[in-house]
Amino acid sequence: MIYCTLCGIHITEQPGETWLQEFRAIWVESDLLNNVAVSGVGRWGNSVDDFSGTVPVDPKKRYDDDAGPGTTIDVALTPNKPTMFIHSLDEDVSAWGYGFHASCWIIFTKYSTPNLGHLFAACLSMPTGQEAFLNWGHDYGGASILEKPFKVPTRDTRFPDPRTIPNLFRSDPFHIPALARAIQQTTRLQNDVFLSRINFNAETLTKDPFFRLSPDILQLIPMLLSTSEIHAVRLASPVFASLKLTERFWASRFQPGHEFEYITEIIDHPPESWRAFYLSLQIWALNDPSMANRKRIWGLTKTLHGLLSQMEDAPCQGRPLQTWFETSADPEDTSACWHTAACASTQPNGSFVNGNRGLRARTLRFPQALKAQRMSVSFVNLPEGVFVSGLVLIDHNHERHAIGYIHESNMVDIHLPIAQYIQGWELALHTSGVKAMALIYEDGVLSSWAGEPVGSPRWRLAGLPSLSAIKAELDAIKLVRLSREGSLDELT
Template sequence: MQRDSVRQNCALCGSHAPSWLPGPISTQNHGFATLRMSICGQTSLERSGAVVLQMMPPDHGITNQAQDQPSITTTDPISMYSDREYVIHDSCLLFLEKTVHSSSFPLRRLYEVLASLPYSEIYQTVDWGRDHGMRDVENECGYDPWLVRLSPDPEHPLRPYSTFDPLRSPQVDELLSNSAMGRSEIVPGESSRLNTEIITIGNGHINSSDRFLRLPTEICCLITQYLPTTDVANIRLVSRAFRSSFDHQSFWASRFHQFHERSWLFEALDKKDRLDWRRLYDLTRYASIDKHLKNRRRIWDLVPMILGTLQLRWHGSLDRTAPMDADHSLSMIARCHKQRPGFDIREVSRIHLLHKVPVPTRLSQIRVSFTQLGDAKYVCGFTFWRVDDPPCHMGYESHDQECVNLECFDGIILTTTKRGVRAVRFLSHSTTPWLGQTGGFTSYSKLSTERGVKLIEGAFDGCKMISLAISEVEADT
């Protein structure tokens, strides 16, 4: 069937789904309990139509439902409940795939994350907690100020280029052609022997405090390739060992590698001709690129945060499905949101998985993992490090972690919002520092015991902790 999705926005970039499409999206309707993800765009990506993910029992696989569907499949059971279809531009999905170092794209994880985010019926898109590169809108319709949404104002100065296909810019070939002129590695006239050069200061003594001067030039060049350009500009003012950093083509070439400021022009890395990377860097300044590339840069800046949520590692089982409630048999429960008049569950995150673990009796350290959504960090899991045994994990594990050293704890204090847990501190003989973001929040939940914590259970959506429950150590009889 043909489904008119004019009023739907891309779940990744926030722009209108058919912005650069010739017509409506082809998809299939499998009923209320169907999980649907439509991928729309040009056929040159060999991915026309829609991907349909249908809710199946755990012992069944999930495959595409028609021959004209894209060649994306998943054999893992979907454990997220949703009646919503998420539309994604093929261009936006390609950008995300380019940053995933895996043989297959984690499509199931992407759907679980999307289904975990609040959905705006007004703006027809999920809320990542950021503005998609556009202006924040005024608080309206009862939404909390921290819910940043896409501006609906058609006169906004950033709006025009958000409708241009970021993959098909006629300027790309022109930029690469104008930069394919060749250039020596070092600008003529600049010295490359900084490691053997004697640097003196006003009174004629050797500047022994500049330890970088003892390094070979090649090492200094390699260091700069891992730093942002602004940091390299600053370090050139601090140490003369980096004076010639901007004269090396290898440095400017690194600006086009992953997560540097020109990585969005990935065609440059595929170019077989020798490029003048410094010239290409200058030609791709924001004021010089066309609207297609401006839109690409806007979308590309959103990718790292989305990628971080996809790479979270889950340590519990996946045999329970949402919707679900936390275990009320546990003695003390803290929730991030409660039912209220006019409450709409679509405004907040929904519980997806539960994970209950026993608290080790002899601890050495507790690590708290965080995930980033917009400008906010959320707690996504705990790791309890035991004295003599392997660590015990609860929930997700990420690279962004904070830790506290303690032997035991009697309770937990949480900073909560409707979206999830933002910060925690543990109660022991002395209260530990906050782990996470606490600024500007007044909603706290305190879970405390007299004899120590025996069990701890977290409720999670697709990327973060939603609520927490604990049970007390039983009294001796």
């Protein structure tokens, strides 16, 4: 089975459920990992096997266009072992990537066009489970479960049989007849429960602390609150209970951060009355399963865009080493002896059911043994939690040495009491990466922690206080392995 990268529901041929069959792919050809493309809309019923889909190469084409789909290509979707396609000699299976329902892709790209390279690399960084089910670290809004066979956590679909998918999850989140009906019926509605106001006497109003605020500020406050909070305020405050809620307020209910932000159609075609449309939704659309599915997928869209936004303007710093993902970099010096801290790392040609998988490798080599006065640890926020993404070391000459992905706005500093040589680090490890780090001073004393080490196993990566080089291995988002150069005698 193949599942949508965004919503976690099958891309499958189901009678009466056209949207489940229609999909796009983000894909590459063989090892051309820098040339990520998005396909046109294909139909799963035309697929060649259970794991490959046929799509138009042109993103503007569809499988059912009157003039035909144009050139098509077979794309292997959600590969567990991508290196088999990179090194494949079979030209018929050289295209591979990740699939999205066509409806989900429209929702995902409504306000922001993703960086396809970042999106593809992020997909490569996520475990794929036993059934090619991508694990983003969330439950897909109820569509997945976390299983622990042999005490190893893997995420899988909650609905292995497409015939058992509940109505909410199988309802088209983009083409929603009930929403269209709500828009059409808006102008016919005359009454709104929110239109009524209570008249209070002057003495009651003057006792309300909000009475001292200007009318402009009073009108601004409701726009910053949720509708449920407005209800509470109006019950508690005579001033707000007597305040007429303006069209500007009702329009704000459909802006980012409010309860109907996922109804994107209305932004392009605003109604004559926002207040009337709000009430129309209560009557015609709110109980519709497609609306509920739209809301679920909108939340997943925000989560994925939030992850991708952290990848912008955060290049992987350090000297590149050749990996299966970055083949043009210099090969690693095989004479170097690295002592490595890692947990649940998967080899490039291994099955990526859980744990982590490195895509990039970077090194820092110091002209003389590092004498540090500060270490700054960079973090990235993921659905699964907060993880280390990179390091910045400041030496005794105030020179800056950075490795990995550095997010200047999300860093924790560790200041050494005096500039000194260091033995290495203690790391709090998680199967997905590094949760926290502490320095090991020259005398073996541990510094304060950057990050949250509680509940994670720890690895002491230390040697003689003469650190000359470090190596970081990372996926597209975070640090997954850290090494320090040393000798076999120093292995701790």
